Amino acid sequence: MCGIVGYAGEGSAKAMIVSGLRSLEYRGYDSSGIAIVKRGRLTVRKESGKLKALEARITDPDFDGPVGIGHTRWATHGAPTRENAHPHVSADGRIAIVHNGIIENYMDIKAELIRDHGVEFVSETDSEVIAHLIRLYFEDDLVLAVRKAADRLHGSYALAVVCADDPDRIVAIRRNAAPLIAAHCEEGGLIASDIPALLPYTRDVYIVEDGELAIVTKQGVELYDEDGTRMKRTRTHIDWDIAAAEKVGYDHFMQKEIYEQPAAIRETLARRLSKDGRILLDDLGLTKEELGQTDRIYIVACGTAYHAGLLGKTMIERYAKIPVEVDRSSEFRYREPLITDQTLVICISQSGETTDTLEALRDAKRRGARVLSVVNVVGSSIARASDHVFYTWAGPEIAVASTKAYTTQLVSLYLIALYMGLMCKTTTKDEAAVLIEGLRGTPALIQEVLDGQDKIVELAKQHYKKEKIFFAGRGMDVATAEEASLKLKEITYINSFAIAAGELKHGTIALITKDVFFFALATQTKLYDKMLSNVKEMKARQAQVVALCKVSDPRLSEAADDAAFIPDCSDEIAPVVAIVFFQLFAYHVARLRGREIDQPRNLAKSVTVE
Ligand code: AGP
Helix, strand or coil, X not given: CCEEEEEEECCXXXXXXXXXXHHHHHHCCCEEEEEEEECCEEEEEEEECCHHHHHHHCCCCCCCCCEEEEEEECCCCCCCCCCCCCCEECXXXXXXXXXXXXXXXXXXXXHXXXXXXXXXXXXXXXXXXXXXXXXXXXXXXXXXXXXXXXXXXXXXXXXXXXXXXXXXXXXXXXXXXXXXXXXXECCEEEEECCHHHCCCCCCEEEECCCCCEEEECCCCEEEECCCCCEECCXXXXXXXXXXXXXXXXXXXXXXXXXXXXXXXXXXXXXXXXXXXXXXXXXXXXXXXXXXXXXXXXXXXXXXXXXXXXXXXXXXXXXXXXXXXXXXXXXXXXXCCCCCCCCEXXXXXXXXXXXXXXXXXXXXXXXXCCEEEEEECCCCCHHHHHCCEEEECCCCCCCCCCCCHHHHHHHHHHHHHHHHHHHHCCCCCHHHHHHHHHHHHHHHHHHHHHHHCCHHHHHHHXXXXXXXXEEEEECCCHXXXXXXXXXXXXXXXXXXXXXXXXXXXXXXXXXXXXXXXXXXXXXXXXXXXXXXXXXXXXXXXXXXXXXXXXXXXXXXXXXXXXXXXXXXXXXXXXHHHHHHHXXXXXXXXXXXXXXXXXXXXXXXXXXXXXX
């Protein structure tokens, strides 16, 4: 959620930290701060708002040194003010911490620190207790003090700590979820909450595992387990390029990532399909026997990944004939799902760090389920906690609004469904070949949508001032409507609704007036006539209706006020193509409304709090 960067070396900690924070700003961006240690002195600067605001406050060369930590915040406890920004500092100004995560028992610790030690708090955050606690335990060994403090903290966190009395090193610790990566390069030692911050310096990083403590100095990185035993760790090589995490000529990351979808899907397919059309998933360990015994599958995910799960359900049930339920991760473990050792849980996550999904996964494993995850970020917490991983290979997704992760998740789930179907003999080779050919065609179809954007821009210009937009469809179009609506509301802040069109008459139709802009999704051939009735119902209530149809089947366009088209494809492939139309629609509306497209208000890319 928040971004952490730390540097210990001989160069300019300020420059290293600012560059790292810039690449992590997508994780959280309502305030930021830096602490520098130089010749036994600790100096902290913080600012509310975007990183630019902090940068303007730290231009003086005096504010620099060889060791430091920095943070971009996404507020959970306390408003995004300068006081609540990190780093937080002990009352004597000798220890500074940056924190990503949530300290669940901070109220108790805070009360104790005030009552027994007279500590005066200056922020409303949960994180400030950490600085005071470490100070309380510090005698002459920062590592020991951090350990003692960490033992008192409940919740999930990644912490980085510097101390004016132990000035050459950063001590970092990770517990329950919040990610942490360390590295050593020519310039010195580095620590960060995500890979892009380290990529300009090295591609070989240490993943700090749950419960581990890292000591970062200019000489290198040391990792210790919970008992204080030094760990040997091979470095993970990052094979994607820094250019992949930069805008390279696009105005926004979201725009770039929308355009990257044909290549991302090609890459995902190339890793899992042989030239002769065999699905290469044997490494997932899903044996025929296991699948034969699988009583049910739960797909568990949040947000966009959840919408991918809805389509995953349709495809797995259709091809593998195994019952599938789709759950929102935040609900899953609180509803006591019926899990046995014959249950397969599929977790879907772009970041692989979403706390709700990670905790649902852990809960499912405790109850005996096997877990397969569909994840984009290699080596992420969800990937490591799963029994089997299917990587989506979309490359780094920086914009908060997920785009290429979604379409690669769809393609991945389609392949998983087919693989299961072939294993269970509920799908024939010929049926599989048809869908595989369809999937192989998706990059070209998406390219057609990207190339034919004029109509989308025209619709955006006509409707960007609307305050109520509906997306409705049937069958596989329902998930597309949900995802289209989420994209629009995330980056434009328009009040948008998604609905299974058949449900309109059960209540929501009461909202339909002449001010409503209504997208009727009509890519599902056998449900065309039903959608036609829905369009007529909307027109009878004077809504302005635009139909999205396949170019080969424009019937609905006649009943609507206007129509837009996606290239011809099968009903199953349509969701992969149609969503690109809506991603672009949301993008252009957001541009016209002058929104912060890559960093919409109140949102963060990776949600590592519950
Ligand atoms: C999508 O545009 C979102 N920003 C959000 O819904 C996201 O999909 C969700 O938080 C899940 O994230 P994950 O895929 O990294 O687990």
